Amino acid sequence: xxxxxxxxxxxxxxxxxxxxxxxxxxxxxxxxxxxxxxxxxxxxxxxxxxxxxxxxxxxxxxxxxxxxxxxxxxxxxxxxxxxxxxxxxxxxxxxxxxxxxxxxxxxxxxxxxxxxxxxxxxxxxxxxxxxxxxxxxxxxxxxxxxxxxxxxxxxxxxxxxxxxxxxxxxxxxxxxxxxxxxxxxxxxxxxxxxxxxxxxxxxxxxxxxxxxxxxxxxxxxxxxxxxxxxxxxxxxxxxxxxxxxxxxxxxxxxxxxxxxxxxxxxxxxxxxxxxxxxxxxxxxxxxxxxxxxxxxxxxxxxxxxxxxxxxxxxxxxxxxxxxxxxxxxxxxxxxxxxxxxxxxxxxxxxxxxxxxxxxxxxxxxxxxxxx
Numbered sequence: 001x002x003x004x005x006x007x008x009x010x011x012x013x014x015x016x017x018x019x020x021x022x023x024x025x026x027x028x029x030x031x032x033x034x035x036x037x038x039x040x041x042x043x044x045x046x047x048x049x050x051x052x053x054x055x056x057x058x059x060x061x062x063x064x065x066x067x068x069x070x071x072x073x074x075x076x077x078x079x080x081x082x083x084x085x086x087x088x089x090x091x092x093x094x095x096x097x098x099x100x101x102x103x104x105x106x107x108x109x110x111x112x113x114x115x116x117x118x119x120x121x122x123x124x125x126x127x128x129x130x131x132x133x134x135x136x137x138x139x140x141x142x143x144x145x146x147x148x149x150x151x152x153x154x155x156x157x158x159x160x161x162x163x164x165x166x167x168x169x170x171x172x173x174x175x176x177x178x179x180x181x182x183x184x185x186x187x188x189x190x191x192x193x194x195x196x197x198x199x200x201x202x203x204x205x206x207x208x209x210x211x212x213x214x215x216x217x218x219x220x221x222x223x224x225x226x227x228x229x230x231x232x233x234x235x236x237x238x239x240x241x242x243x244x245x246x247x248x249x250x251x252x253x254x255x256x257x258x259x260x261x262x263x264x265x266x267x268x269x270x271x272x273x274x275x276x277x278x279x280x281x282x283x284x285x286x287x288x289x290x291x292x293x294x295x296x297x298x299x300x301x302x303x304x305x306x307x308x309x310x311x312x313x314x315x316x317x318x319x320x321x322x323x324x325x326x327x328x329x330x331x332x333x334x335x336x337x338x339x340x341x342x343x344x345x346x347x348x349x350x351x352x353x354x355x356x357x358x359x360x361x362x363x364x365x366x367x368x369x370x371x
Contacts (some may be wrong), residue, residue: 002028005179006356008084009033009065010093010100012040014135014161015195016122017061018168020092023175024064025335029359031084031351032062032342036069039344050325052343059341061168063327066358067342068351072103080352085110085117087356090175094122097130111190118178118188120171125196133195135161142199143217147206150221167198228274229253229281232311235294242285243307247271256304257288257297339366 005028009020017032017040024030034040040062046055070077085091085105093100093107100106107119124133139145139157149156171193182188200207206217209225217225222241224230229250232241244250247270254263262284267273274281289297294310301308323329327337339362350358 002026005029005090006088007031007090007092008081008088010091010095011122012094013042014061014164015133015167015171016092016094017042018165019120019122019171019175020065021061021063022169022172022331022333022335023090024338025331025333027335028090029356030065031356031358032065032067033081034067034069034344036071036345039069043344054341054343056325059326060328062341064335064338065342066339066347066351066362067345068348069345072100072105078103078105081105083355084351086114089116089118090179091117091119092122092171092175093119094133096132097123097127107190111188114188116182116186116188118175118182118191120175120178120191120193122167122171123192123194126194127192135164135195138163138195138199142196143203143206144199147217147219149219151219153219155219163195163199163202166202167193167195170198170201223278223282226275227271228278229285231282233286233289235289235297236291237293239311240289240294240297241309241311242289242301243309245307249306250274252304253301253306256300256306257285259284259288338363 002023005023007020007023007028007030009016009030009032011017011020012034020030020032032040038044040058042058042061043055045057048056050056050059070081072078072081082105091107091110107121111117111119121127122133123129124138125131136157139148139162140155142163144163145155145157148158171191174191174193178188178191205226210217222232227243227245230243230245232239234240242253244253250268250271251263254260262268262281268277268281298308298310318329321330324337326340331337347358347362350361354361
């Protein structure tokens with residue numbers, strides 16, 4: 001879908017590389033620029049490393065890119081970057097404020113000289129805040145940790161660097177919108193996306209609860225502040241989650257579990273009534289679900305049309321997918337894998353000789369067409 005779109009990737013770690021990988025999945029020509037010698041920070045974030053020495057972390061977010069190494073302080077490398085910038089459609093960076101400007105690569109200057117250029121800067125806390133942007137810090141400062149974990153335990157981060165992931169996706173959405181605008185008006189522009197803004201926006205209903213009620217949110221563990229029953233229970237062999245989202249599902253769920261007294265109790269017919277008797281429902285569900293294996297309960301609840309799920313390990317969740325140890329999990333946006341993640345400066349010579357035409361040459365050598 002993005003065949004021929006030239007994306008210069010000046011990012012490292014997670015949010016930026018994820019953004020550019022999504023664009024690459026959709027067919028864009030993504031050229032990843034790294035520091036000579038060390039490269040992207042995540043190249044050293046291991047173990048685990050694969051047999052070629054690539055860290056799993058780096059591999060997870062860098063497919064469908066060609067790679068070069070360039071030093072912004074070296075005149076010849078800076079000249080190369082400017083040549084690439086002159087023909088790029090999109091640039092993505094996540095440098096701290098002032099870094100690119102000190103090397104004569106100001107996004108504002110480039111966007112002024114090339115009004116059609118789309119440039120997206122990913123920051124931690126906004127364009128005027130000179131702080132390193134790390135997911136863990138964003139989760140702490142933007143309310144996530146305060147609402148994650150057991151009610152009587154410590155605040156807890158999410159198990160995936162989800163603030164980074166959401167920011168990368170937000171950046172990709174912003175870029176695609178700007179590309180559409182450019183197609184209509186010929187004007188691109190400088191976009192700024194931050195971990196903090198993405199993390200706060202992701203609070204969605206939790207934030208709205210506090211705005212409407214005037215009361216701060218708290219931790220619920222695996223329960224839900226607005227729905228009952230909507231939480232984890234322990235079956236005879238392993239945990240299962242039950243997610244009742246409507247009054248009809250409640251009745252179907254209680255009957256599927258053989259809890260007819262609860263199903264017939266009119267005081268529990270509405271969600272508000274169930275919220276008021278949360279402890280009673282959770283107690284009876286816990287006792288009942290502990291009597292049989294999770295898979296048996298899952299079948300009964302599926303037949304009744306009640307949302308539920310066995311808590312699976314990561315390996316179990318990947319078993320029936322086309323996930324690859326080299327190129328990661330399948331594309332979430334319907335794209336395809338054309339190139340594996342590049343080694344450090346793997347395509348440096350080719351890009352220096354042929355510029356953006358290097359993509360066509362690599363495609364012809366590998367037999368992989370865009371998209």
